Amino acid sequence: MRLVAADDWRPSSMTERRLLELRREGLLRHRTSLSSPEWIPPSADHREPKPPMGYVVSFAKFHRHGLGAAPSRFMRALCHHYGVELQHFSPNSITIVAVFAAVCEGYLGMMPHWDLWLHLYRGELFNAPLEPPE
Amino acid sequence: MRKPVWAGCLKLVLKTGKTERPREYILVGLSSNHAGWDSQWFYLRNDDGLFPAYTGRLITERPENWTYGVVQVHQSRLDPLLDALKKLRVEGLSAALVLSAVHHRRVLPLMSRPLRMDEMGPDVSSRDLEACRMSNEAPADDEVAARVRAAVAGDFQPKHVNGFPMRPDAGSVDLVRSLLIYGFDSGFPLLPFLSMSLFSQGPIDVRSSRPPVKEDEVNRDKRR
Numbered sequence: 001m002r003l004v005a006a007d008d009w010r011p012s013s014m015t016e017r018r019l020l021e022l023r024r025e026g027l028l029r030h031r032t033s034l035s036s037p038e039w040i041p042p043s044a045d046h047r048e049p050k051p052p053m054g055y056v057v058s059f060a061k062f063h064r065h066g067l068g069a070a071p072s073r074f075m076r077a078l079c080h081h082y083g084v085e086l087q088h089f090s091p092n093s094i095t096i097v098a099v100f101a102a103v104c105e106g107y108l109g110m111m112p113h114w115d116l117w118l119h120l121y122r123g124e125l126f127n128a129p130l131e132p133p134e
Numbered sequence: 135m136r137k138p139v140w141a142g143c144l145k146l147v148l149k150t151g152k153t154e155r156p157r158e159y160i161l162v163g164l165s166s167n168h169a170g171w172d173s174q175w176f177y178l179r180n181d182d183g184l185f186p187a188y189t190g191r192l193i194t195e196r197p198e199n200w201t202y203g204v205v206q207v208h209q210s211r212l213d214p215l216l217d218a219l220k221k222l223r224v225e226g227l228s229a230a231l232v233l234s235a236v237h238h239r240r241v242l243p244l245m246s247r248p249l250r251m252d253e254m255g256p257d258v259s260s261r262d263l264e265a266c267r268m269s270n271e272a273p274a275d276d277e278v279a280a281r282v283r284a285a286v287a288g289d290f291q292p293k294h295v296n297g298f299p300m301r302p303d304a305g306s307v308d309l310v311r312s313l314l315i316y317g318f319d320s321g322f323p324l325l326p327f328l329s330m331s332l333f334s335q336g337p338i339d340v341r342s343s344r345p346p347v348k349e350d351e352v353n354r355d356k357r358r
Contacts, residue, residue: 004135004137005137006138006139006140006192007137007139007140009140009141009172009175010172010173011173012173012174012175012176013170013173013174014175014176018174025273025277026267026268026269026273027242027268029268036179037179038178038179039176039177039178039179040176040177041176041177042176042177048140048190049175049177049188051177051188052177054179054180054183055177055178055179055180055188056177056178056180056185056186056187056188057141057175057176057178058175058176058177058178059141059171059172059174059175060171060174060176061168061171061174063242064281064284065284065285066233066236066242066243066244067242067245068244068245068246068268069178069179069180069181069185069245070181070182070184070245070246071184071185071244071245071246072243072244072245072246072247073246073344073345073347074244074345075244076184076185076345076347076348077345077346077347078345079185079186080186080346080347080348081199081346082144082199082200083197083199084143084144084186084193085185085186085187085188085189085191086178086185086186086188087140087141087142087175087188088141088142088143088144088193089142090142090143090144090145091142091165091168091171092146092164092165092168093142093144093145093146095162095164095165095229095233095285096146096162096164097146097243097244098233098236098242098243098244099160099162099229099232099233099243101243101244102232102233102235102236102243102251102300103160103219103222103227103232105243105250105251105252105300106232106251106252106300106301107222107227107232107252107300107301107306107307108215108218108219108309109250109252109301109309110343111250111343111344112345113215113343114343114344114345115204115208115211115212115343116212116215116216116343117345118202118203119149119203119204119209119212119216120148120149120159121147121148121149122146122147122149122200122201122202122203123144123146123147123196123200123201124144124145124146124147124196124200125144125145125193125195125196125200126139126142126143126144126145127136127137127138127139127143128136128137128138128139129136130135130136130137
């Protein structure tokens with residue numbers, strides 16, 4: 001398949017207020033440090049992610065779908081196995097992983113089972129369709 | 135022609151081969167409405183470097199190992215788990231019910247916690263329970279239902295929240311008892327096999343079940 005250049009990142013719409021809403025919903029941790037807070041909105045001049053040292057790029061949807069920090073061993077294993085960074089997951093992939101982890105822990109009574117995961121799921125690369133010219 | 139994407143390029147899909155028994159896993163109908171999700175990015179502190187560092191790498195080809203499975207000689211070890219998943223599906227468990235139980239319990243499944251979800255019972259320390267929960271009060275059922283509808287397809291209603299409780303809550307499915315009563319299709323001697331398999335690490339290869347992380351490789355190299 002022929003690929004063309006990727007679009008630029010979309011500027012972030014996440015503000016301090018929106019992140020505080022996520023915190024109030026119980027989807028982010030409390031901020032406990034002024035010098036290195038648990039989460040920060042991007043600066044207005046960041047047109048694409050430029051996380052400070054010691055930070056990664058996350059998305060509000062990921063936390064609504066079950067992601068938390070620090071990540072579980074299973075989440076870390078997925079990053080390691082697929083060789084990806086957090087931003088490479090799609091929202092639906094986070095949902096799939098969260099459901100699998102919850103089924104293993106909450107219904108089967110065990111840690112997420114790696115071989116069972118590999119048996120049931122595979123990774124596909126998503127490429128976006130080109131929009132038709134206007 | 136298609137174009138690569140900076141965010142969201144890893145799409146996880148249920149396998150469909152004859153050997154994977156995918157139809158026996160619970161129903162996971164996903165939401166198709168994530169418009170604008172890729173503009174909701176922010177910076178998350180990466181404690182102890184547990185997430186891979188951000189490099190902004192663009193992935194343009196699927197690596198071979200994205201489709202790896204379990205070596206054939208080990209597949210039979212998964213049979214008790216697949217039988218249990220089939221049982222849960224027959225009993226009516228779906229992704230929507232799983233997520234509603236998760237939100238009802240105030241946990242994030244992919245966050246490191248001192249307790250597994252099935253260990254969050256009345257006999258554990260309140261400190262550990264507090265460390266697992268993301269808020270002091272359970273969200274209202276209509277809030278939980280809205281979160282479920284945002285993640286999975288369908289019209290999940292507040293009255294269905296926690297309709298399939300997790301262990302060890304009252305009303306959770308006891309797989310050992312349940313399979314003893316209803317039986318496996320195979321007619322295999324039920325209780326001893328399943329109880330050994332699921333709850334005392336019998337025929338399942340426990341080493342192979344542990345999700346491998348980067349430190350495992352580093353430690354292995356050090357031992358060489």
